[in-house]
Amino acid sequence: MSGWNSIPELGALLGEEVRLRGWVDGRRSSGRIGFIQLRESGATVQLVISRKEVDEASWEALQHATQESTVAVTGTASADPRSPGGVEIHVSSLALVHGADGYPITPKEHGTAFLMDHRHLWLRSSRQRAVLRIRSEVCQAIHNFHRERGYYLVDSPILTPAACEGTSTLFETPYFDHGNAYLSQSGQLYLEPAAAALGKVYCFGPTFRAEKSKTRRHLMEFWMVEPEAAFLDFEDFVVYLAERVLEHCADPLRVLERDTSRLEAIRKPFPRLRYAEAIDLLRNQGSEIEFGDDFGAPEETSIAEAFERPVMVTHYPTSLKAFYMEPDPDDPTLALALDVIAPEGYGEIIGGSQRIHDHDLLLSRLKEHDLPIEAFQWYLDIRRYGTFEHSGFGMGVERFVAWMAGVPHLRETIPYPRTMDRIYP
Amino acid sequence: MSGWNSIPELGALLGEEVRLRGWVDGRRSSGRIGFIQLRESGATVQLVISRKEVDEASWEALQHATQESTVAVTGTASADPRSPGGVEIHVSSLALVHGADGYPITPKEHGTAFLMDHRHLWLRSSRQRAVLRIRSEVCQAIHNFHRERGYYLVDSPILTPAACEGTSTLFETPYFDHGNAYLSQSGQLYLEPAAAALGKVYCFGPTFRAEKSKTRRHLMEFWMVEPEAAFLDFEDFVVYLAERVLEHCADPLRVLERDTSRLEAIRKPFPRLRYAEAIDLLRNQGSEIEFGDDFGAPEETSIAEAFERPVMVTHYPTSLKAFYMEPDPDDPTLALALDVIAPEGYGEIIGGSQRIHDHDLLLSRLKEHDLPIEAFQWYLDIRRYGTFEHSGFGMGVERFVAWMAGVPHLRETIPYPRTMDRIYP
Numbered sequence: 060m061s062g063w064n065s066i067p068e069l070g071a072l073l074g075e076e077v078r079l080r081g082w083v084d085g086r087r088s089s090g091r092i093g094f095i096q097l098r099e100s101g102a103t104v105q106l107v108i109s110r111k112e113v114d115e116a117s118w119e120a121l122q123h124a125t126q127e128s129t130v131a132v133t134g135t136a137s138a139d140p141r142s143p144g145g146v147e148i149h150v151s152s153l154a155l156v157h158g159a160d161g162y163p164i165t166p167k168e169h170g171t172a173f174l175m176d177h178r179h180l181w182l183r184s185s186r187q188r189a190v191l192r193i194r195s196e197v198c199q200a201i202h203n204f205h206r207e208r209g210y211y212l213v214d215s216p217i218l219t220p221a222a223c224e225g226t227s228t229l230f231e232t233p234y235f236d237h238g239n240a241y242l243s244q245s246g247q248l249y250l251e252p253a254a255a256a257l258g259k260v261y262c263f264g265p266t267f268r269a270e271k272s273k274t275r276r277h278l279m280e281f282w283m284v285e286p287e288a289a290f291l292d293f294e295d296f297v298v299y300l301a302e303r304v305l306e307h308c309a310d311p312l313r314v315l316e317r318d319t320s321r322l323e324a325i326r327k328p329f330p331r332l333r334y335a336e337a338i339d340l341l342r343n344q345g346s347e348i349e350f351g352d353d354f355g356a357p358e359e360t361s362i363a364e365a366f367e368r369p370v371m372v373t374h375y376p377t378s379l380k381a382f383y384m385e386p387d388p389d390d391p392t393l394a395l396a397l398d399v400i401a402p403e404g405y406g407e408i409i410g411g412s413q414r415i416h417d418h419d420l421l422l423s424r425l426k427e428h429d430l431p432i433e434a435f436q437w438y439l440d441i442r443r444y445g446t447f448e449h450s451g452f453g454m455g456v457e458r459f460v461a462w463m464a465g466v467p468h469l470r471e472t473i474p475y476p477r478t479m480d481r482i483y484p
Numbered sequence: 485m486s487g488w489n490s491i492p493e494l495g496a497l498l499g500e501e502v503r504l505r506g507w508v509d510g511r512r513s514s515g516r517i518g519f520i521q522l523r524e525s526g527a528t529v530q531l532v533i534s535r536k537e538v539d540e541a542s543w544e545a546l547q548h549a550t551q552e553s554t555v556a557v558t559g560t561a562s563a564d565p566r567s568p569g570g571v572e573i574h575v576s577s578l579a580l581v582h583g584a585d586g587y588p589i590t591p592k593e594h595g596t597a598f599l600m601d602h603r604h605l606w607l608r609s610s611r612q613r614a615v616l617r618i619r620s621e622v623c624q625a626i627h628n629f630h631r632e633r634g635y636y637l638v639d640s641p642i643l644t645p646a647a648c649e650g651t652s653t654l655f656e657t658p659y660f661d662h663g664n665a666y667l668s669q670s671g672q673l674y675l676e677p678a679a680a681a682l683g684k685v686y687c688f689g690p691t692f693r694a695e696k697s698k699t700r701r702h703l704m705e706f707w708m709v710e711p712e713a714a715f716l717d718f719e720d721f722v723v724y725l726a727e728r729v730l731e732h733c734a735d736p737l738r739v740l741e742r743d744t745s746r747l748e749a750i751r752k753p754f755p756r757l758r759y760a761e762a763i764d765l766l767r768n769q770g771s772e773i774e775f776g777d778d779f780g781a782p783e784e785t786s787i788a789e790a791f792e793r794p795v796m797v798t799h800y801p802t803s804l805k806a807f808y809m810e811p812d813p814d815d816p817t818l819a820l821a822l823d824v825i826a827p828e829g830y831g832e833i834i835g836g837s838q839r840i841h842d843h844d845l846l847l848s849r850l851k852e853h854d855l856p857i858e859a860f861q862w863y864l865d866i867r868r869y870g871t872f873e874h875s876g877f878g879m880g881v882e883r884f885v886a887w888m889a890g891v892p893h894l895r896e897t898i899p900y901p902r903t904m905d906r907i908y909p
Contacts, residue, residue: 063714065634067634080714080872082680082870083870099683100634100682100683100684101636101681101682102682127869127870128672128870129870129871129872156870156871156872157841157870157871157872159868159869159870160868163870177862177863177865178862179674179677179863179865179866180677180865180869182677182678182681182683183680184682187681188681188682189679191636191638191681191682192636192682194637194639195636195637195638196494198627198637198639199631199637201625202623202624202627206624209490209492209525210520211526211616211617211620212619212620212623212624213620213621213899214619214690214898214899215899215900216705216899216900216902217642217667217690217692217705218692218705218902218907219907220907220908220909221787230643230657230658230659230665231658232655232656232657232667233655234655234658234907235694235904235905236905237818237907240655240907242642242657242667249604249899249900251909252604252605252607253607253616254901255507255607255608256526256607256608256612256613256616257525257526257607257613257616257617258490258524258525258526259525262688264490264690265639265642265690267642267643267874269660271660279643280642280643281637289488289505290850346906358575358743360562387698404499412632416582434908437602437603437604437908437909438909440604440605441604443584443585444552444584444587444605445507445552445553445554445581445582445584446554446581446582447505447554447581447582473639474638474639474640474641474674474678475640476645477641479660480660480661482643482644482645482659482662482665483645483859483862484645484674484862484863
């Protein structure tokens with residue numbers, strides 16, 4: 060064992076002597092008494108250092124324990140109802156492990172560019188830690204949800220020989236004697252063959268879009284979960300994830316001052332409306348959107364806020380959707396697509412559809428979209444050999460985390476965001 | 485609900501009428517009775533079709549139910565101790581959903597190139613399904629292990645501005661106005677700042693090496709889990725994963741004819757020897773290896789087979805190891821590295837070390853390795869502001885799965901392998 064206690068276990072050690080090692084998150088002192096907010100294991104605890112109860116070396120260490128210095132401390136864990144974790148430490152001995160000099164992120168306000176340049180340090184702030192704890196929870200819940208329902212995890216490749224949905228927004232890299240490889244925008248096409256082998260499957264990994272976009276809702280690199288199965292339950296999935304966040308992330312949600320009543324309102328059934336009905340709804344609200352237009356951020360916000368909960372929009376015009384989506388048998392100009400739009404302005408979080416299972420229809424769609432048929436022969440094979448009705452969706456983790464955490468910009472929802480103007484650190 | 489039963493639930497439905505939809509994994513018939521091995525949800529069940537018990541259309545469907553056709557079937561689930569799942573279906577009605585014509589993978593032997601060209605279909609074979617089920621189990625167990633121990637998942641970026649360990653084996657891609665970005669070879673450097681924020685952390689994602697290597701032990705794209713913490717337990721991790729595979733993958737291990745006694749032998753403590761002792765051991769076995777040489781596949785096999793269980797080798801010469809490894813205080817020519825070598829020829833599965841925490845030592849190592857100091861300023865920052873002793877390791881998922889599954893070539897342990905001469909499908 061390491062011989063050190065951790066902050067999360069202190070509640071079980073009241074009255075006992077404990078040893079902690081961590082970072083100085085904050086410090087103040089007044090003559091004969093000093094306080095350190097010590098950070099360790101992602102949490103903080105208050106250290107109380109009384110001049111008359113510690114030796115000279117410990118008191119001296121306190122003077123040098125600048126922000127983000129590392130310290131080692133021995134003391135007694137005491138109940139303190141005023142502190143977030145309910146515990147404070149009465150210190151008997153304090154030692155400086157490493158004195159940090161001139162930590163660049165101070166309690167004053169910093170600009171975004173400065174914070175992004177120091178992302179590797181900014182991660183230490185309480186807000187960023189809170190968001191990343193929610194992200195970690197959401198990722199584990201995504202795996203657990205699928206495993207509990209008999210899904211197999213099947214990793215799709217990142218290096219791919221051709222574009223899933225066109226080449227204009229792809230990162231490319233030379234690949235030995237094979238020309239260029241492209242970084243995957245979606246694992247879906249590779250998941251469908253696995254569904255024929257293993258039944259219910261999902262992939263969960265990074266995806267890439269070289270989009271020349273600088274909005275708060277776009278990242279060049281983001282993580283996406285994509286399930287593929289005969290039958291999907293969008294609502295169960297979203298409700299499950301929100302419940303896990305409420306259950307396990309009370310502390311981060313408090314730090315973020317998230318209005319949890321909005322998360323508690325995420326209940327089945329979600330309102331479901333056809334694209335055409337959504338257009339009507341928007342026009343009745345005064346929008347000049349026309350049938351055939353895609354929704355932008357303002358339209359998505361209006362639709363979901365009309366119901367104050369996630370909304371499912373279906374039956375989009377095929378012209379707005381990807382080549383592989385099954386047409387509506389009652390009106391082939393519409394696609395059997397289903398998107399989930401989150402409330403509070405968080406926009407589309409899930410995009411899904413039934414997949415075309417007929418070989419000839421899929422082939423004609425590839426041609427209409429000017430996609431290279433040869434590169435899709437393997438994908439067509441899935442319609443040659445025992446084709447089957449199946450559906451799938453993709454959910455971007457960052458958008459979901461932004462919604463849960465209540466942060467408006469995706470750049471705070473991933474440890475090291477990649478935007479058009481940033482690849483450092 | 486979908487209205488269809490799944491094969492894994494049949495054991496609870498004995499004597500009842502069930503409806504299944506799936507693929508013809510195999511078929512044989514003899515005059516008045518036919519048998520189909522139906523595949524669904526990654527499992528198979530035997531359908532028994534008696535001419536006198538089904539209508540003419542069903543009997544006709546049987547004649548057209550070629551390999552990998554999809555069929556829909558109604559019948560009664562009956563106990564059958566001879567079948568793997570203990571169940572067979574006595575069919576009352578059979579319909580062809582889609583007749584597959586000329587499925588390219590037949591029961592005869594195929595060459596590797598042919599199978600790799602048809603990887604999207606090869607996934608359907610019982611052996612490939614078994615390996616991928618083990619992979620899915622290992623991945624979930626990796627997440628569960630860390631979560632149960634209070635680790636946070638922190639995703640490292642794939643697109644990075646500089647090489648972690650030199651540029652010769654990196655995939656590169658143009659990144660807007662920033663020159664080239666490189667595909668990550670390891671998430672470790674990005675994980676260390678997160679450890680200062682959140683304590684115990686791990687990342688788990690794809691990593692890339694553009695190595696001109698065609699051995700069975702190399703892939704261009706592979707998944708790696710990398711934990712980073714003050715204290716790591718290598719043995720617990722390996723034992724935990726092996727136990728989960730034994731517990732949850734009995735069926736795939738049986739299909740693969742894996743000698744499970746070798747997996748049951750994975751018990752603590754693992755033998756631990758210093759690099760120098762490993763050299764002595766090899767020389768006593770007749771090897772001409774010299775102190776300072778790296779281990780190749782034959783040496784790794786010899787070391788681990790001497791103990792018939794995973795072996796931990798420590799204290800490698802610093803010249804063999806990465807720039808960031810802490811030197812042994814008793815002999816700075818050695819690194820505080822720890823590798824785990826699997827038995828049965830599966831080689832190194834884990835590479836770990838204590839990290840250098842002193843700023844000036846790290847800076848001098850970066851210079852010795854001719855790495856661009858400017859690009860590593862953020863990494864040096866972690867030693868400027870509250871540096872701390874910590875360790876980490878990386879484990880390649882494919883090597884671990886190969887060991888568990890008992891398959892010699894990594895190309896079967898990932899759904900879509902990327903090798904020097906292959907990027908399709």
